[in-house]
Amino acid sequence: HFYFTFERDQEDIAGLKLFPAEAAPLARDFVGTFSVRANNYFGRGDVQLNDRNFINARWVLETAPSRGEDFNTSIETIDAQGWEQDWDHLFNVAYTSVLSDRASMVVRVGRIGEQLNTGAQAFFSDDVSWKGFDGRSPFTIGQRNAHPDYITGKGGTGGYTTIRTYTADTSFGYFVPDWGGEHTMKSGVGWSYNAAPGRGSPDTGTFDFATNAPYDPNNAATFPREFAVRMGPPNSNYAVSTYDRRFNVFFEDKWRVADRLTINAGLRYDFQRSIPGQKDDISPRAGFAWDLFGTGQTVVRGGGGRFYATMPISVGVNLGTNAVLTQFPVLTITPANDTCGCVLRPSLINDSAGNPGVAVLSPAGVADLERRRDAILAGSTFAADNVRVDDPNREMPYQDSWSLGLAHQLGETAAITVDYVANVARDQNGVVDINEPVNRIRPGVNAFDPGGVLIPAEARGVNFRRVLQNQSNAAFDADYKSVQVGVQKRMSNRWSGRLAYTLQDSNYVGLGNPDTKRVWLDNDIRADYGTFASNRKNVLAMTGTANVWRDLNISAVVSAISGARINETTGADGNGDGDRTDRPIRGIDDATLPIRSAVDSQGRAVINGLEGPGSVLLDMSIRYVLPMARAGTSLDLFFDVFNLINRENLQNPTGNRSSRNFMVSTGSQFARQSQFGVRVRF
Numbered sequence: 062h063f064y065f066t067f068e069r070d071q072e073d074i075a076g077l078k079l080f081p082a083e084a085a086p087l088a089r090d091f092v093g094t095f096s097v098r099a100n101n102y103f104g105r106g107d108v109q110l111n112d113r114n115f116i117n118a119r120w121v122l123e124t125a126p127s128r129g130e131d132f133n134t135s136i137e138t139i140d141a142q143g144w145e146q147d148w149d150h151l152f153n154v155a156y157t158s159v160l161s162d163r164a165s166m167v168v169r170v171g172r173i174g175e176q177l178n179t180g181a182q183a184f185f186s187d188d189v190s191w192k193g194f195d196g197r198s199p200f201t202i203g204q205r206n207a208h209p210d211y212i213t214g215k216g217g218t219g220g221y222t223t224i225r226t227y228t229a230d231t232s233f234g235y236f237v238p239d240w241g242g243e244h245t246m247k248s249g250v251g252w253s254y255n256a257a258p259g260r261g262s263p264d265t266g267t268f269d270f271a272t273n274a275p276y277d278p279n280n281a282a283t284f285p286r287e288f289a290v291r292m293g294p295p296n297s298n299y300a301v302s303t304y305d306r307r308f309n310v311f312f313e314d315k316w317r318v319a320d321r322l323t324i325n326a327g328l329r330y331d332f333q334r335s336i337p338g339q340k341d342d343i344s345p346r347a348g349f350a351w352d353l354f355g356t357g358q359t360v361v362r363g364g365g366g367r368f369y370a371t372m373p374i375s376v377g378v379n380l381g382t383n384a385v386l387t388q389f390p391v392l393t394i395t396p397a398n399d400t401c402g403c404v405l406r407p408s409l410i411n412d413s414a415g416n417p418g419v420a421v422l423s424p425a426g427v428a429d430l431e432r433r434r435d436a437i438l439a440g441s442t443f444a445a446d447n448v449r450v451d452d453p454n455r456e457m458p459y460q461d462s463w464s465l466g467l468a469h470q471l472g473e474t475a476a477i478t479v480d481y482v483a484n485v486a487r488d489q490n491g492v493v494d495i496n497e498p499v500n501r502i503r504p505g506v507n508a509f510d511p512g513g514v515l516i517p518a519e520a521r522g523v524n525f526r527r528v529l530q531n532q533s534n535a536a537f538d539a540d541y542k543s544v545q546v547g548v549q550k551r552m553s554n555r556w557s558g559r560l561a562y563t564l565q566d567s568n569y570v571g572l573g574n575p576d577t578k579r580v581w582l583d584n585d586i587r588a589d590y591g592t593f594a595s596n597r598k599n600v601l602a603m604t605g606t607a608n609v610w611r612d613l614n615i616s617a618v619v620s621a622i623s624g625a626r627i628n629e630t631t632g633a634d635g636n637g638d639g640d641r642t643d644r645p646i647r648g649i650d651d652a653t654l655p656i657r658s659a660v661d662s663q664g665r666a667v668i669n670g671l672e673g674p675g676s677v678l679l680d681m682s683i684r685y686v687l688p689m690a691r692a693g694t695s696l697d698l699f700f701d702v703f704n705l706i707n708r709e710n711l712q713n714p715t716g717n718r719s720s721r722n723f724m725v726s727t728g729s730q731f732a733r734q735s736q737f738g739v740r741v742r743f
Contacts, residue, residue: 062107070099070125076133076728080273081210081721087275087418088138088211095132099125113159121151126189130179134712134728138213140412140419141205144185148176153228163236173226180219181205184263191221193263193298199290200427204407205267206276206285206420209632209720213412214419216265218291221298223259224374228252243317248310255305260378261298262389266290268407268420273721275418278409285420288394288404292434299389303377305335313346321352331369331457335377338454338533342369358470365463372457372490376531376576383449383529385520390437390444392430393526393639401429443519446526446639449492450515456488456533458575466545474553480545489537490575494638496528497583501637527639536586537578539593541567558605565600569593572628572642572668581642581668588661591668592626598672599623612686621677625713626669629658632719644668645718654718673713674726679705697740707733 074095080088104120129142137143153171160166178184178191183202186192194202205217232249268285270276277283293299313327325348332339348364382389394404403425410419422430437444466480495509506521509528513521516528543565550558571580571589580589599622606616628642631650635643645656647664658670680703687696704710711726 064103064105066101066103068099068101068103070097070101072097074133074731078133078136079722079727080136083721084208084211084273084275086416087213087412088208088273093129093132093137093139093142095130096128097125098127099123115157117155117157119151119153121149123147123149125149128182128189136211136727138211138412139414140182140215141212141217142182143180144182144189146176146178146185146189146191148174150174165234166231168231169229171228173224173228175222175224177224178219178221180263181215181217181265183215183217183265184219193219193221193261194296196296198295198427198431199263199265199292200422200430202265204265204288204421206270207267208270208273209717210273210715210722214268214421215413216421217267218265219261219263221259221261222257222378225256225258227254241316242319245315246313248312250311251307251309253307255307255374256302257304257374257378258302259300260302260382261300262291262382263293263298264291266422271719275416276407276409276420277418278406285405285407286395289391290430291389291391292430292437293389294438299382301378301381301389303335303374303381305333305374305377307334307371308332321355323350325349325364327366329369331371333371333457335374336372336455336457337451338456340456342457342459344369344459360468361466362468363463363465365461367459367461369457369459370575373574373576376490379576380449380451380531383444383447385443385448385450385516385523387444388438391447392433392437393446401425403429443523445523448525448528450495450528450530452530452532453514454533455490455531458486458488458490458533460484460486471548475548475550478545478547478549481543482545483542484540486537486539486541487535488533489539489570489578490531490533491537491571491578491580491586492529492576493532493534493580493586494527494583494640495530496525498637499584531576534586536590537570539567539569539590541565541593552606552608555608556606559603561600561602563600565596565598567593567596579640579642581640581644582636583638588665589668591670594626594628594669596626596669597623612688614684616682616684618680619678622675624673624675627671627673627713627716627724628669629656629666629671629716629718632717644670650718654723657724671716671724674711676710676730677708678703678710679708681705691743694741694743697742699738699740700735701737702733702735704731704733 075092078093079090102122106118108116110116125147127145130145132142151173153169155167155169158166184191184193203216204214205212206214230249230251232247234247237244267289269287271286272283274283291299309329309331311327311329313325316324318324327346329344331342344367346366350360350362353359353361396405399405403423406423407420407426408423409417410421411417412419462484464480464482466478468476468478470476496503506516506525510516543563545563547559547561568591570586571578572594573579580586582588601621603619606614608614629644631643631645632641633643634641644666645651647656647660656666658666660666683700685698687698689695710730712728712730714724714726715722717723
């Protein structure tokens, strides 16, 4: 048996972009689009060698160049929109063998490949093909201009990532019918080789501005307050490589103790080579299902277990790119170290629409940066900012999860379920500045690395700024708990439906994914413990399908969801650590604007202390199957409408208190959309 499909996806997703008046004429209100041109190929083949042996193969290829990822809802102008060139490839083969009437075995091998090129459009040709620096000086291409409420300029950061993953696993199943009850046992091993054989991070630099006013070289109030750029050998794309290996082994047993009780138990071991503090990462798991009254109508179920999470290969990429001894250091220019007084006094150009106010490096600024770069590459100095070091005791993060629930049949075709689901996350990873300033003074090498474990002897005289360490730290512990209720009716009397409601509370530490997670106060990590940024306290969903006539079916989905969280920040660097993620403090930052978030015992606004706007959506689908003359053939017609009531579901506003749009939504989710399709089935 074989199966093949080709799919072409062509999208231009629009969104209204609003900018404050003081940003004119550089940033004006307009409708922007996020454009995608994707091709997807899928193939599958199945071969039955005989009545006991089977082979299955799958192949997927997708190319998806896009202009303006999330551009319809971002604060970027046309010039600053990011482009993406994405190539994904997957191939795997599975061999299944029925060894006997009680035993079976599955062996799988596969390869996953991805080429992901992202970033400023200056790194791409017009057809969204990657070109990187393409022989150009990184300082003359143009720079990104970041203002509180908009971003402009054609330059900035880019990245090209090559990923290759090879996998192999096998599992063996065995059934024992009469060993104190029925046992369905399964064991297996898995292995993967994960490589990023080329990950580049070219950068032309970013100017950071304190106001929304366009840059004016005759107005000091509009000058940039900071310039940051990654440096490296000329005409290179700052590439590093990293490799990782992972291994797991497991055993599980589904034991039907009696007609009314089934128990599941298992054990798993995980190993990841790139984890320096690898320990005995063994995870037990167990669960049960109990027919409470023996009628088959009421079931109590529950379970618990430990689940380890492998860290992404990007950890190794970041450690290699930002090492103390690196060819690709990040340099941050502030008024204190702008020795020529020229980097933060850039030249003025117009944007692509002819509007003035875009800052680019002046010839004197280019010359000064080239001098600094050449000194770094000659080895006369070391990277001093955003240096990345690993914790030799860093461990694999894990989560202990458990649940307990009840399912009860209602009548002949309906059931109700009630479940409690919770977990705690431990040994979580984050990125901590171990050189965090105290009273605006950084402690220095002898304080954060007294034993000389992290910083080599030849670099210990460097006046470091941020020294970011990947850690697994108890201060990053997190937790989640929820109550989930559902009512479901199977198709009868020409209709079916489901109602589901979740009440949940998720608490986390910091912002970002584990490989990039950051906190406001690196010397007080637990100050960032609070509601998870993606937490939605209430989630209600209703679905229903009605067979109105013959093969005509109408379905609807209604969802009502609480808003996501918003982190209230000052937009300034109050503690002098080089980051602008500071939250307001009572008595210091609330003289003209009250703090809207709850505050902790020290008067600091809690992380993610505000809730964004919720959403309500009604989607509808109409399906009609028209039989054709030949048996087994049909014409399938469908019409879908999304956001049928055309409700304005607002996007989260910014929590930056220095923004004119603080807690004012400037964008929304999609307006009403519809699609029509035809399928010939034969």
